[in-house]
Amino acid sequence: MAGRRTERIDEWRERVDELCYDGEHVERRVDLECATVVVTTQRVLAFVPTTAGPAFRHVDRPNVGTVSLETSQRLAALCAGIVAAFAGVATLETATSVDFASFAPSVSLDGLAPLPGSDLVVGLVEAVLTAIETVLVALEWSILLVGVAAFVVALGLIAYYARSRARLLVVRVSGDDDLEIPVTGSDLESDPAVTLEAAIRPGSDSTPACEERLSEHGRVDLEESG
Numbered sequence: 001m002a003g004r005r006t007e008r009i010d011e012w013r014e015r016v017d018e019l020c021y022d023g024e025h026v027e028r029r030v031d032l033e034c035a036t037v038v039v040t041t042q043r044v045l046a047f048v049p050t051t052a053g054p055a056f057r058h059v060d061r062p063n064v065g066t067v068s069l070e071t072s073q074r075l076a077a078l079c080a081g082i083v084a085a086f087a088g089v090a091t092l093e094t095a096t097s098v099d100f101a102s103f104a105p106s107v108s109l110d111g112l113a114p115l116p117g118s119d120l121v122v123g124l125v126e127a128v129l130t131a132i133e134t135v136l137v138a139l140e141w142s143i144l145l146v147g148v149a150a151f152v153v154a155l156g157l158i159a160y161y162a163r164s165r166a167r168l169l170v171v172r173v174s175g176d177d178d179l180e181i182p183v184t185g186s187d188l189e190s191d192p193a194v195t196l197e198a199a200i201r202p203g204s205d206s207t208p209a210c211e212e213r214l215s216e217h218g219r220v221d222l223e224e225s226g
Helices: 002-013 075-097 118-164 192-200 208-225
Strands: 026-031 036-040 043-047 056-060 064-072 166-173 179-182
Touching (some): 026 192, 064 192
Antiparallel strands (some): 064 166, 166 179
């Protein structure tokens, strides 16, 4: 289904003129690896089939603000990873520096030896002390495992943050959601932000269409003056 959607958008990318209003024509086209942005005399058309949102959006040029390259990143994941790492360090430091077994109480039972039934009491007390010591050792190992688990979680969150970072071509839109277009390293070589900014700016003469119109006007003026 996704492949068919991309194929349909690719067909429209090659037929941009059919999407133009009466009197509207294309001034600039910027083809990126994963998207196409077209600037007409009235609008900015964006074909982005790789995003989860609409594959095609259009914005009137007066509603377009700045065009910039930005980095999308999930700082919440990074912050959570740092917190988990600190928690892991603190937990492991506690588990390795504190001897929990030493907290087990020690009781001297030498005075009970002459008394009748002392063997039963001694055995019961020793069993309780052994159980307490076992619980403390288990607690120490549990804290150690919690520290290791915190480190694993921290590594996972930091790796997720690294994978989530992406370069975006962001077109600011007044009164609506901004256009966010993913770009790759090869796209950055042509500096698409500068190209689109120049094409969208009112009165810009940086686009081929504008240059062509200016040259035509110049020829007409020369003919009239001649």
